[in-house]
Amino acid sequence: MAKSSSSDAQALIRSLRSAYAATPTNLKIIDLYVVYAITTAVIQIVYMGIVGSFPFNSFLSGILSCVGTAVLAVCLRIQVNKENKEFKDLSPERAFADFVLCNLVLHLVIMNFLG
Amino acid sequence: MVPNHGSIGLRALICALLSICAAASIRPISDAHRSAALDLFVPSGGLFQSLEETYEALRTFQILGVGNFSDIGPATCPVIIDNLTSPASSPKDLFDAIRVNSILECQIGSQTFKDVAEKFQDLIKSTDKLMNFYYSILGLLHVKAQGVSVVLPDAEGVFYSIKALSQNDGRWQYDSNNAESSTCAAGIALEALAGVVSLADIELVQSKIGTIKHDIVKLFDSINSYDDGTLYFEEKHIDGSEYKGPLATTASVVRGASAFAAIVSEKLNIPGDKLVGIAKFLLSVGVPSSTKDLFNQIDSLSHIENNRISIPLILSLPSTVLSLTSKDQLEVEVTTVFGSAAPPLTVNLVRASSSDVKNNPILENQELQFDTEKNVHYLDILPLKIDIGKYTLEFEISLHDPENLNTYATGGHAHSLIFLTGLVKVDKSQIGIYDTDSESSASMLKLDFFKDDKISLVANHLQKLHLSFQLFTPLGNTIKPHQAFLKLRHESKVEHIFALESSSRQYKIILDFLALVEKFYYLSGRYDIELAVGDAAMENSFLHVLGYIDLDLPEPPERASRPPSLSVDPYARFGPKQEISHIFRAPETRPPKELSLAFLAFTLVPLGGFVIGLLTLGVNLKSFPSSSVHALFSLLFHAGIAAILLLYVLFWLKLDLFTTLKVLGLIGVFLIFVGHRTLSCLASTSAGKVKTN
Numbered sequence: 091m092a093k094s095s096s097s098d099a100q101a102l103i104r105s106l107r108s109a110y111a112a113t114p115t116n117l118k119i120i121d122l123y124v125v126y127a128i129t130t131a132v133i134q135i136v137y138m139g140i141v142g143s144f145p146f147n148s149f150l151s152g153i154l155s156c157v158g159t160a161v162l163a164v165c166l167r168i169q170v171n172k173e174n175k176e177f178k179d180l181s182p183e184r185a186f187a188d189f190v191l192c193n194l195v196l197h198l199v200i201m202n203f204l205g
Numbered sequence: 206m207v208p209n210h211g212s213i214g215l216r217a218l219i220c221a222l223l224s225i226c227a228a229a230s231i232r233p234i235s236d237a238h239r240s241a242a243l244d245l246f247v248p249s250g251g252l253f254q255s256l257e258e259t260y261e262a263l264r265t266f267q268i269l270g271v272g273n274f275s276d277i278g279p280a281t282c283p284v285i286i287d288n289l290t291s292p293a294s295s296p297k298d299l300f301d302a303i304r305v306n307s308i309l310e311c312q313i314g315s316q317t318f319k320d321v322a323e324k325f326q327d328l329i330k331s332t333d334k335l336m337n338f339y340y341s342i343l344g345l346l347h348v349k350a351q352g353v354s355v356v357l358p359d360a361e362g363v364f365y366s367i368k369a370l371s372q373n374d375g376r377w378q379y380d381s382n383n384a385e386s387s388t389c390a391a392g393i394a395l396e397a398l399a400g401v402v403s404l405a406d407i408e409l410v411q412s413k414i415g416t417i418k419h420d421i422v423k424l425f426d427s428i429n430s431y432d433d434g435t436l437y438f439e440e441k442h443i444d445g446s447e448y449k450g451p452l453a454t455t456a457s458v459v460r461g462a463s464a465f466a467a468i469v470s471e472k473l474n475i476p477g478d479k480l481v482g483i484a485k486f487l488l489s490v491g492v493p494s495s496t497k498d499l500f501n502q503i504d505s506l507s508h509i510e511n512n513r514i515s516i517p518l519i520l521s522l523p524s525t526v527l528s529l530t531s532k533d534q535l536e537v538e539v540t541t542v543f544g545s546a547a548p549p550l551t552v553n554l555v556r557a558s559s560s561d562v563k564n565n566p567i568l569e570n571q572e573l574q575f576d577t578e579k580n581v582h583y584l585d586i587l588p589l590k591i592d593i594g595k596y597t598l599e600f601e602i603s604l605h606d607p608e609n610l611n612t613y614a615t616g617g618h619a620h621s622l623i624f625l626t627g628l629v630k631v632d633k634s635q636i637g638i639y640d641t642d643s644e645s646s647a648s649m650l651k652l653d654f655f656k657d658d659k660i661s662l663v664a665n666h667l668q669k670l671h672l673s674f675q676l677f678t679p680l681g682n683t684i685k686p687h688q689a690f691l692k693l694r695h696e697s698k699v700e701h702i703f704a705l706e707s708s709s710r711q712y713k714i715i716l717d718f719l720a721l722v723e724k725f726y727y728l729s730g731r732y733d734i735e736l737a738v739g740d741a742a743m744e745n746s747f748l749h750v751l752g753y754i755d756l757d758l759p760e761p762p763e764r765a766s767r768p769p770s771l772s773v774d775p776y777a778r779f780g781p782k783q784e785i786s787h788i789f790r791a792p793e794t795r796p797p798k799e800l801s802l803a804f805l806a807f808t809l810v811p812l813g814g815f816v817i818g819l820l821t822l823g824v825n826l827k828s829f830p831s832s833s834v835h836a837l838f839s840l841l842f843h844a845g846i847a848a849i850l851l852l853y854v855l856f857w858l859k860l861d862l863f864t865t866l867k868v869l870g871l872i873g874v875f876l877i878f879v880g881h882r883t884l885s886c887l888a889s890t891s892a893g894k895v896k897t898n
Contacts (some may be wrong), residue, residue: 133811140796184884194846198869204857
C-alpha cells in the first residue's frame with residue numbers, strides 16, 4: 091500500500107513536471123517571481139518570530155510588500171495567459187502596464203508605512 | 206510707545222481711583238510739593254530728557270519758587286537755538302523751544318525769531334489740525350513777547366477754523382477727519398482761541414465770543430464728580446494708546462478756560478463752587494510721583510489761583526487726629542490753593558456727627574475763633590464733652606466782606622473726618638476657674654492689667670475659665686473696642702485665639718474646657734494667657750500676658766487629630782523643591798545588530814535565487830526593439846521605473862510625502878508617456894509577428 095502511494099506520488103509529480111514544462115517561458119518567469127516574493131515574505135516572518143514584532147508597522151509593510159507584489163504578479167499571469175478565454179481581448183502589454191502601475195502605487199504606500 | 210502710554214494712563218486712573226478711596230484729606234500746596242519738585246525734576250548735566258520736560262520743570266520751579274536755573278540755562282540754550290534754526294524741526298519742537306526760551310531768556314537774535322514767526326504763519330495758513338493751530342498761535346504769542354512784531358494773517362478766518370472743530374457738547378475735535386470729540390482738545394482749542402484774540406487785537410464780534418462762552422459753560426456742565434464733592438473732567442471716548450487721565454484732562458480744561466477768561470471783558474458764567482470742586486480734586490491728588498502729574502497739578506492750580514472768575518478757598522485740617530489726653534484743639538485753616546491768606550472770614554461748625562450713629566449730631570452750630578498769630582480757626586472741644594471716636598464734621602465759611610464774594614468762592618459746606626482719641630480705663634477685671642455645676646461659688650481673682658504680677662491657675666477638663674472686665678472712656682461711657690481677643694498658647698507653641706463677647710456693660714468670656722478638649726488637640730500642660738484689647742480711638746491699646754494656666758486634659762483617643770506641625774520658616778516654600786523622578790516607558794528591546802544584518806543578507810538571497818532561475822529559464826533580451834527610436838523609449842521606460850524606485854528609497858530616507866508626491870507626479874507623467882509609446886510599439890511589433898506567423 092505504501093509503495094503504491096509513494097509511486098502514485100512520484101507519478102503525480104512526474105506528470106506535473108512534464109505538464110509544467112509545456113508552459114510558455116513568460117509564465118514561468120512570472121511564477122518564479124511569485125516564488126521569490128513569497129520566499130522573501132517567509133524569511134521576514136521567521137525574523138519576526140525570532141526578534142518579536144517591534145516595530146510592527148515595519149514588519150507589516152515588509153510582509154505586505156512581498157504579498158502584494160506576489161498577488162499582482164498572479165493577476166498579471168492570469169491576464170497574460172493565452173489559454174484564458176476571459177482576457178482574450180486584453181493585450182499583454184496593457185496587462186503589464188497595469189502590473190507596473192499597481193506595483194508603483196503599492197510600493198508608495200509601503201514606503202510611507204515603513205517609517 | 207503705545208503700551209507705554211497705556212500703562213501710564215492706567216496708573217493715572219488707578220491713582221485717581223485711590224484718591225477717592227482715601228477720604229480725601231486735602232491740604233494746600235506746601236513744602237512737600239516743593240521738595241517733590243526738586244526730587245522729580247532732576248537734570249543730568251543741566252539738560253532734561255526733552256524740551257517738553259524742560260518746560261514742565263522750569264514752569265513748576267517758577268510757580269513754586271524753587272530750583273535755580275543757573276546750570277540749566279547754559280546747557281539748554283544751545284539745544285533751543287538748534288531747534289529754532291533747524292529746518293527739520295516739527296511745529297511741536299519749535300513750540301517747545303520757544304516757550305522754554307521765554308523762561309530761560311537765552312541770547313537769540315531777532316532774525317531767528319522772525320524766521321520762526323514766519324514758519325508759524327505759514328503753518329497757520331496751510332493747516333486744519335487743532336494741534337498745529339495751537340503750536341503756531343501760542344508760538345507766535347511767545348515770539349511777540351520777545352519784542353518782535355508779529356502779525357496774525359486772517360485772524361477771523363483762523364478763529365472760524367478752530368471754532369469749526371467744536372462739537373455740540375462743548376468738546377472739540379482734533380481735526381475734521383477724527384469723528385471723536387475730546388475734552389483735552391477743548392482745553393487746547395480754548396487756549397488757541399484766546400491766543401488768536403490777543404494776537405489779533407481787534408474787536409471780534411461779541412457774538413462770536415458769546416458762542417465760545419456758551420461752549421465753555423456747556424463743557425463745565427459735563428463735569429464729573431466723586432462722592433466727596435471733588436469735580437474733574439474726563440474723556441468720554443477712551444482711546445487706549447492716547448489715554449490721558451482725569452488729572453491731565455482737568456488741567457487742560459483749566460488752562461483753556463482761564464486763558465479765555467483772561468481776554469474777555471466780562472466774567473464767564475461758571476459757578477464758583479465748580480472751581481472749588483476742581484481745586485479740591487487737584488489738591489486731593491496729594492504729592493504726585495510723576496513729573497507730568499506734578500506739572501499738571503501745579504500749573505493748573507496756579508491758573509486757578511490767579512483766575513478772573515473766582516478764587517477758590519480751601520478749608521483744611523492740619524491734624525485730623527485729636528487727643529483728649531493732650532487737650533488738643535480742633536484747628537481749621539482756610540487758605541487759597543497755594544496756602545496764601547484768605548480774606549477775613551468766619552468758620553462755622555454746622556454739624557458734627559459720629560460716624561457710627563449718623564442721624565443724631567453731637568454738635569451743632571459752633572463758631573470757631575480765629576487765632577491771628579497762627580492764622581487758624583480753632584475750637585476748644587474739651588469743654589464740649591465729646592467722647593472718643595470717629596466723627597464727620599461739616600463746616601461752613603462766611604466771608605466778612607460781601608464784596609469778596611465776587612472774587613472768592615467758598616464752595617458750600619466742607620466735610621472732614623476726624624478721630625478723637627483718649628485713654629480708656631479698664632475696671633472690675635477678674636478671672637477665675639469654676640466647676641461646671643457651681644458657677645456662683647467661683648473664686649475669682651482680681652486682675653490689674655497694668656501691674657506686672659502674673660496669675661497662675663490650675664484647671665482640668667471638667668472646669669471652666671471665666672474672664673470679665675469693663676471698659677470706660679474718659680467721659681465715663683462704655684466703649685466697644687475694635688479688638689478684644691484672648692489667646693492661649695501652649696508650651697509647644699500651639700496657639701488658640703478667642704474673641705470676647707460684649708454684653709450691655711462688660712466684656713467677658715467663658716471657656717468651657719470640656720467642649721474645647723478636641724480643639725486643644727488633647728494637649729495638657731502649661732498655657733500662657735494673653736489678652737489683647739485695641740481700638741483706633743484708644744490711646745492705650747494693650748497686649749498683656751496675664752499669667753498661665755496648667756490645664757489637665759484627658760489622653761487623646763486613637764483617631765484624634767494631631768496638632769498642626771509648627772510652620773517652619775515661611776520662606777522655605779521659595780527654596781528648591783523635592784526632585785521628581787519621572788517614570789518613563791521602558792524602551793523596547795531591540796535585537797542585536799549582527800542578527801539584523803544577517804537577516805538582511807538572508808532577505809537578499811531569494812533575489813539571487815530569482816536571478817539564477819531566470820538564467821536557467823533562458824531569459825534573453827531578443828525582443829528588445831532594435832530601431833533606435835523604439836530602443837530609446839524602452840530605455841527611458843526602464844529609466845523612469847528606476848527613477849521612481851530611487852525616489853521611493855529617498856522618500857524612506859529623508860523626504861516627506863508632499864515632496865515625494867510632487868516629484869512622483871512629474872516622473873509619473875513622463876513614465877506614462879514613455880511607457881505608452883514603448884508598449885504600443887511592442888504591441889505593434891508582436892501583432893506584426895503574429896500576422897506574419
